[in-house]
């Protein structure tokens with residue numbers, strides 16, 4: 582066995598999994614109330630960008646060799662209906678136009694209401710409960726507005742039942758048959774989202790999200806969630822988070838012949854980032870970590886390390 586590990590170049594020759602920047606997706610936070618950029622306290626090295634600073638950042642990503650971004654918007658105004666989510670000149674819609682018109686990036690836009698509702702919930706509240714179908718009709722409006730702006734892929738992350746099917750019909754009806762849907766098919770109610778809520782200003786002000794995000798103690802539910810998303814028309818399926826969920830990644834990859842995206846979430850980034858910054862872990866940990874996600878079966882990985890990895894020419 583050791584002959585196959587004898588030198589670096591032999592190890593390169595015989596390796597099966599490599600991390601290619603073209604398969605990474607960089608999250609981009611755009612803040613309507615911000616000029617310039619501001620570092621996110623819990624995620625060192627990751628920033629929110631004002632719309633004025635967005636072109637420079639996209640230029641930086643493109644120059645590093647990245648091909649894909651996923652946009653998250655932080656609006657100025659929040660209300661109970663999340664009405665700033667589907668404005669023609671909303672923060673995400675404007676960002677899509679900037680990316681589309683000036684760069685050759687695949688533009689994915691996260692589609693949810695938690696950044697836009699005054700409750701911080703991912704849907705519309707009726708009688709203290711997130712109303713599934715009332716929320717779907719808002720998601721449909723958001724999807725059509727993203728598509729009008731020129732998005733390549735919409736990525737519904739709210740975990741409402743039927744969201745992929747509803748959005749597919751809305752896109753088709755508005756003449757956007759070629760806009761793809763990346764479903765957050767398996768989004769677990771995870772503690773690892775905590776830094777993101779700081780990044781996107783989306784912490785729930787009322788209750789939690791356990792009535793729609795998945796319970797990590799259930800072993801087989803992901804088979805049903807993934808099947809439903811595919812039946813409803815998802816072009817790309819997802820597992821989120823990555824770390825702690827690689828068993829799910831492996832199984833979804835084995836069972837379903839659809840492109841599989843895996844979201845390496847904010848808490849994963851923050852844990853590793855802090856350990857690197859403190860000198861507790863060496864920088865090679867990033868490569869080992871992202872490789873493990875691809876080895877488990879991911880075809881695409883959304884990661885806050887994307888720029889860093891691309892800048893180094895791979896992991």
Ligand SMILES: [Zn+2]
Nearest residue numbers: 693694695703
């Ligand atoms: Zn949400």
